[in-house]
Amino acid sequence: MTASIVIVTNPFEPVTSRSVHAVEAGITVGALLLDCGIAEDCWPDGPEILIGGMAVPVGIYAVRAIGDGEVVTVIRWPQGGGGGGGGGGKNPMRIVLTIAVMVAAIYLGPMAAVAMGYTATGTAAAMATAGIAMVGSVLINTVIPAPKPSMPSLNWGGSGSAPAPSPTYSIQAQGNQGRLGQPIPVIYGRHLIYPDLASEPYQDYVGGEQYLYQLHVIGQGEYAVEQIRIEDTPISSFEEVQTEIVPPGSPVTLFEPDVVTAAEIAGQELVAPNLVASGDDGFIGPFTANPVDTTAGALGIDVVMPRGLYYANDGGSLDSRTVQWQVEARAIDADGAAVAGWSVLATESHSAANNTAIRLSFRYAVSPGRYEVRLKRLDTKDTAERAGHEIRWGALRAYLTGQPDFGAITLLAVKMRATDNLSQRSSRMINVIATRKLPVWSAAGGWSAPQPTRSIAWAFADACKADYGAKLADARIDLKTLATLDAVWAARGDSFDAVFDTSMTVWEALTRIARCGRAVPIQQGGIVRIIRDAPQTMPVAMFGPRNIVKGSFKIKYVMPGDDTADAVTVEYFSSRTWKPDETTAKLPDSQGDNPAKVNLFGCTAKDHAQREGLYIAANNRYRRRLVTFRTELEGMIPTYGDLVAITHDMPRWGQGGEVIGHQGDVLALSEPVEWTEGATHYLALRRRDGSLAGPFRVQAVPGDATLVRVLDPLTVTPYVGGSEERTYFSFGPGQAWAQSARVLAIRPRAEQVEIVAVAEDSRVHVN
Structure with a gap:
């Protein structure tokens, strides 16, 4: 002898705030409220009680017994206006919320939501509707739309102009590059990435050795870096390479990260006084060291003696030669006009008896400002054929003041010494295997500190909350459902491992994340929710001839034909090879001669891809009656x-x-x-x-x-x-x-x- 008690604590969220309980039949409404901790003097302003859809007056709470099988609904309405509750006065808030609840229940399919700008420069708006998606060889998908077909670079469309190829997913584009105007990558789960350049690389010479300095962007947020590699080789195999992982908000300490190299310097020869044309002052330059709206705190130059410094004497040995030069600089304004006179930064000289190229770097501290620099040779050049006595201007650098604000991103600083072990190509093939750190939510403890995770649920939540995502408050995300589904996905071994490095809407990103877990996002009552296609045993409603409008019942049978897919080939990005791979899933009694091809973005495991392929194939065969x-x-x-x-x-x-x-x-x-x-x-x-x-x-x-x-x-x-x-x-x-x-x-x-x-x-x- 039981009855059902349905409690709705938030009329704005009638679905997620609903709980159902069983109680012994025969208990009175008043006793039920007392058991719930609601005192008798609070009944007039307390929740509304409905039995069988009919309101129970407050005056009979103490005597109205709950019968066997009855459904009691307890709704807590926000108070406003008149007496409210059971006091007899009108409550305008109740009327407004009743309408709001009805509107919140209206939903036009899984994609009916305003799209929000995700890793893009602007916000795009798009509306999509539920229906039957057909891809490849006529593949029917109903509850959870199938992943999109593959594209040549695994790079599906974005918003605005055509996005640049992904350096991670496009084999032809793999490598470190500066992708101006493109989104800063967002990594979820565990993945390999060829990090973009955060600034222009530069080089200098120390003790005759050439060093290359590169600053890379791993991605938005924090990461647990598992391995740094050059192509397929761990970077630990290269003794000449030093690295530093720079967490968000931390300074780069391995080298100065904000250095500008003047493009105008291209190995111009410093002309000796004995060779200067009449009327020429002998200076090379001036060349601007740093751009407008930047401040240099130091200037650096490289000089090169391409033939070395020597004189080949009659005995077959080399005599030394010396070269001298002067470095001058002056401050300029944003228009390039001088604001001060020329000052001598240094007068340098170098002697050697060496017939191999000599490269030297010099650095000079200056008062913060914008500068132009010029060089002049001071000594007489030995023009004999036996002599190597040439000097050229190799590079001009400006070391900008302070550390740039890179925002909440993780950086990788790399310092390389040029050796036979490194080539120019390999220096731009640095890649990182990293796992994203994300906060994890629980009903008991709220959000945790960021921790390495491959969870679909918390990637979905991050895309909803982050500044590069939808920027939603927690109240607008169905966190309880995400926590429940996280346990389901963890038990199945489903994860989301992907790199978002092209522009797209938030809704497209949420759809990709959810689809990896056999789910779809919906927006209902202003709240972003996620629905997973899982087996259900108890219907939530019943419809028959008595409550189906006459003449409105229609059935559409989607009949198979010669072009109907009988198998599914799932493309995924394998974590074994870090290259695209595929697996074909077919039902036990299928021939598999006509597979449809889909791409499961975020899947990196073959067994995960196989499970989703079998699900899509079964959905294609058994769900054909609309x-x-x-x-x-x-x-x-x-x-x-x-x-x-x-x-x-x-x-x-x-x-x-x-x-x-x-x-x-x-x-x-x-x-x-x-x-x-x-x-x-x-x-x-x-x-x-x-x-x-x-x-x-x-x-x-x-x-x-x-x-x-x-x-x-x-x-x-x-x-x-x-x-x-x-x-x-x-x-x-x-x-x-x-x-x-x-x-x-x-x-x-x-x-x-x-x-x-x-x-x-x-x-x-x-x-």
Whole structure:
């Protein structure tokens, strides 16, 4: 003897804030409230109590007993206006929220949401609708749309101008490059990335050795770096390479990161006084050291003696030669006009008896500002054929003051010494294997500190919350569902490992993340939710001839043809090779001769790809009956992806009608029912709140086809009066008492609601 208590704590979120409990029948409403900790003097301003959809007056709370099988709804309304609650005054807030709840229940399919700019320079708006997606060789996808077909570079379209090829997913574009105007990469899970250059690399010479300095962007946020490599070789194999991981907000200490190299310097020779043309002052330059709106705190130059310094004497040995030069600089303004006179930074000289190239770097501190620099040779050049006495200006650098603000990104600083072990190509093939650190949410503890994770749920939450994502508050994200699904995905071994390095909308990013977990994002009542296609056993609502609008019931059978796919080839990015790979999934009785090809972005494991391929193949075969019908406002009870029971005589999906009489365990039905010999028959009843009771085992009453005897205890008392709708029933043998279907769309149609659903089949959920 039990009753059901439905508690709605937040009318703005009637689905997620709803909880269902069982209580002993016979308890009074007042006793129930006292058990919930609501004192008697709080009843007038407390929650509203509905039994069977009818409000219970506050004055009878103490005596109104809850009967067996009754459904009690407890709704806590925000107070406003008049007396509110049970005090008799009007509550305008209650009326407004009632309308808001109805509007929140209306949903136009899984993609009906405003798209938000994700790793892009602007915000794009787009609307999409649910339907049947067809890719490759005619692949039918209903509840969860299939991944998009592959493109040549695994780079699907973005917003605005065409995006640059991904340096991670495009084999032809792999390498370190400066991608001006492109998004800063966002990595989720564990992945390999060829990091972009955060600034222009530069080089100098120390003790005759050439050093190359490169600063790379690993990605937005924090990361646990597992390995740094040059192509396929760990960087630890190169003794001449030093690296530093720079977390967000930390300074680069391995070298100065903000250095500008003047492009105008191209090895100009410093002309000696004995060779200077008449009227020439002998200076090379001036050349601007740093751009407008930058401040240099030091200047650096490189000089090169390409033939060395020597004189080959008659004895076959080398005599030394010396070269001298002068470095001058002056401050300039944004227009390039001088704001001070020339000052001598240094007068340098170098002697050697060496016939190999000599390269030297010099650095000079200056007052912060913008500068131009010029050089002049001071000594006389030995022009003999036996002499190497030439000097050229190799480079001009400006070391800018302070550290640049890179924002909340992780950097990789690399310092390389030029040796035979490194080539120019390999120096631009640095890659990193890293795992993203993200906060993890729990109902008990809230958000944790960032930790390495490959979770689909927390990647989804980050895309919703982050500044490079939708910038949503926690209240606008269905965190409880994400926490529940995180446990499901962890048990299955499903993860999301991907690099977002091209422009796209937030909704496209959320769709890709969710799809890797066999889910889809929806926006409902201003809250971003995620729905996973999982097996469901209990329908949330029942629809039959009595609550389906006459003439609105339609079934579309999507028939297979010669071009229908009989297998699915799933492309994924393998974590074994860090290259694109694929696997073909087919059902046991399929030939697999005509596979459809899809790309599962974020999947890096073959077994994960195989599971999703089998799911798509099963969905393609078994979900081919689309049902459309209209009903009244009870059509707002289910939401996208919910399981509903449909009874209709046109496709012979059970038999339905009303209960017109009830005496003991015998029910009188409005329609005669047909019995199948040798089968066990079941009858399901619709509760007053639209949910399903049963099904219950029944047997025929001899002599009257409109009577059935219920063999199982009834958990609901059928209403057979005339002041409201009678209790509806569905009847049939075995599982044929109704057809289970998954809701695809709910559309308002004036005072009616149109529901689109697909007939469910448990074989879809085998994998």
